[in-house]
Amino acid sequence: MKKLLYILILIPAFAMAQEIAVLKYSGGGDWYGNPTSLPNLAKFCNQNINTKLNTRTATVEAGSPELFSYPFVHMTGHGNVVFNDNDVVNLRNYLTSGGFLHIDDNYGMDQYIRREIKKIFPDKELVQVPVSHEIFKGPYSFPKGLPKIHEHDNKTPQAWGIFIEGRLVLLYTLETDLGDGWEDQEVHNDPKEVREKALKMGANIVNYAFNN
DSSP states (O other): OHHHHHHHHHHHHHHHOBOEEEEEOBSSOOTTOOTTHHHHHHHHHHHHSOOOBOSSOEEEETTOGGGGGOSEEEEEESSOOBOOHHHHHHHHHHHHTTOOEEEEEOSSOHHHHHHHHHHHOTTOOOEEOOTTSGGGTSSSOOTTSSOOOSOTTTOOOEEEEEEETTEEEEEEEESSOHHHHHSOHHHHOOOHHHHHHHHHHHHHHHHHHHHO
């Protein structure tokens, strides 16, 4: 029933343009970081994988009923994250009703976001997403998993997830910084090939969210 309600809510959005959003949260972390990331990713997807994403991406609060209007929500930041009780219930309902949340650690978020994910799903563990998962297979192939975009602690990029009935509903990426790679070129002066890898991986994530 929840899944059906979610689909019915989304029908008007799909009729015009597919909507994606940045998640606004409390706790002091800079949820507003990387302002050009999602618009650039939307533009890349529209040009390369035949999506019709609104490039004027929205902002949605974790506890807002408007969350259910967006089949793909992106979250980033460097610091503290706090979800209150209403946020937790809303996010859980959203993710169990067909929504998808991509959390990208912009560096310094890890210790906080793991605590908050546990509040959303106290009975589930974050598990590593295997390189064999379809999110790494298409539209672009990443046989070794996540690409490395920025150094951070110079560790191997990591993809963690929450699965519900086999569906990846929450993807947490760290030691990669995909969002930085999506930003305007002059922001970080990343080489073209690095930005392209980030955008292609982002397109895979969007594709998975919209088709599963």
